[in-house]
Amino acid sequence: MKRRQKQRLSRGIQYAILVIVVVVLAFAADWQTLLDTFADPKVAAGMFPQVITVALKNTVIFTLLGFVVGLAAAIVLALMRLSSVAVYRGISFAYIEFFRGLPALVVFLAMGFGLPAAFPDAQIPRLVSITIALGLVSSAYMAETIRAGIQAVPRGQIEAARSLGMSHTRTTITIVLPQAFRIILPPLTNELILLTKDSSLAYILGASVTERELAMLARSEIVSSASLTPFLVIAVCYLIITLPLSYLSRRLERKYGSAGMGA
Numbered sequence: 001m002k003r004r005q006k007q008r009l010s011r012g013i014q015y016a017i018l019v020i021v022v023v024v025l026a027f028a029a030d031w032q033t034l035l036d037t038f039a040d041p042k043v044a045a046g047m048f049p050q051v052i053t054v055a056l057k058n059t060v061i062f063t064l065l066g067f068v069v070g071l072a073a074a075i076v077l078a079l080m081r082l083s084s085v086a087v088y089r090g091i092s093f094a095y096i097e098f099f100r101g102l103p104a105l106v107v108f109l110a111m112g113f114g115l116p117a118a119f120p121d122a123q124i125p126r127l128v129s130i131t132i133a134l135g136l137v138s139s140a141y142m143a144e145t146i147r148a149g150i151q152a153v154p155r156g157q158i159e160a161a162r163s164l165g166m167s168h169t170r171t172t173i174t175i176v177l178p179q180a181f182r183i184i185l186p187p188l189t190n191e192l193i194l195l196t197k198d199s200s201l202a203y204i205l206g207a208s209v210t211e212r213e214l215a216m217l218a219r220s221e222i223v224s225s226a227s228l229t230p231f232l233v234i235a236v237c238y239l240i241i242t243l244p245l246s247y248l249s250r251r252l253e254r255k256y257g258s259a260g261m262g263a
Contacts, residue, residue, distance in 0.1 A: 036227075043229040047221055054210060055217040056237050062199040062213060063241075065127070066134020067192055073135060074142035079172070081147050092143070099140035104198045108133045112205035126211060130202045138195050145187045149180035182256055189249035193242050200238075214238065 080092035099107065111133040115124050153176050161171040181188075203216035212220070214237050218230040 038228050038232050040227050040229040043225045043227045044233050055214045058213040062130050063196045065131040069135030070138030073139035077143035078146035096140045104137045108201045145184050149184035152183050153179045186249045186253040193245045196241050
């Protein structure tokens with residue numbers, strides 16, 4: 001048997017196995033129970049419009065605020081990481097390794113309960129705690145991405161700018177960072193997707209009805225309805241956010257050819 005024929009036979013066997021598995025699952029599954037548990041139209045309808053006007057909106061707000069704070073911190077950390085001052089490099093390295101090594105859940109717990117304990121006289125809004133937690137989680141990862149982008153800028157352009165009399169700061173701001181961000185746009189978009197999913201941890205801090213995000217709304221609806229349908233509803237809501245971002249990331253990667261420069 002020729003090589004091409006063997007390849008066709010192998011693909012045919014793989015397709016046949018896939019079809020058999022799908023057919024077996026289709027006939028073996030209890031579809032009625034699945035539909036009653038995860039796709040109850042009455043429970044799903046009862047979540048609207050709150051799931052859009054409150055939960056989805058709050059998820060987007062938490063994500064964007066956390067991303068902005070994290071990006072600002074990440075730029076500073078990346079520049080410190082590349083600094084000629086050893087102390088700055090050490091602080092940046094310790095920060096990045098510390099927060100990349102911690103689960104996001106631990107950071108949320110620390111911000112949600114640690115901040116009020118540390119500052120008992122201050123009334124720290126829940127939004128501030130969530131924003132700081134998301135910013136801390138994202139900045140550690142984005143800092144390494146930005147550092148890689150800065151190092152990818154051709155050295156010759158930096159030297160040319162300095163030879164024209166530009167200061168180091170001006171060169172960094174006007175020459176290096178704009179080019180670095182063109183390179184790292186796809187991985188930053190991926191970080192925004194991850195941050196959207198991390199925002200679901202905000203539910204552990206509690207919230208009023210108007211402050212609920214998707215995960216907390218689903219949790220309360222599951223308790224009140226004794227149905228898992230809310231899981232399906234919020235899954236669709238998360239996909240509404242993440243799928244367009246995934247498409248944007250692919251478009252940016254094709255346009256700028258940066259193929260995964262993340263840490």
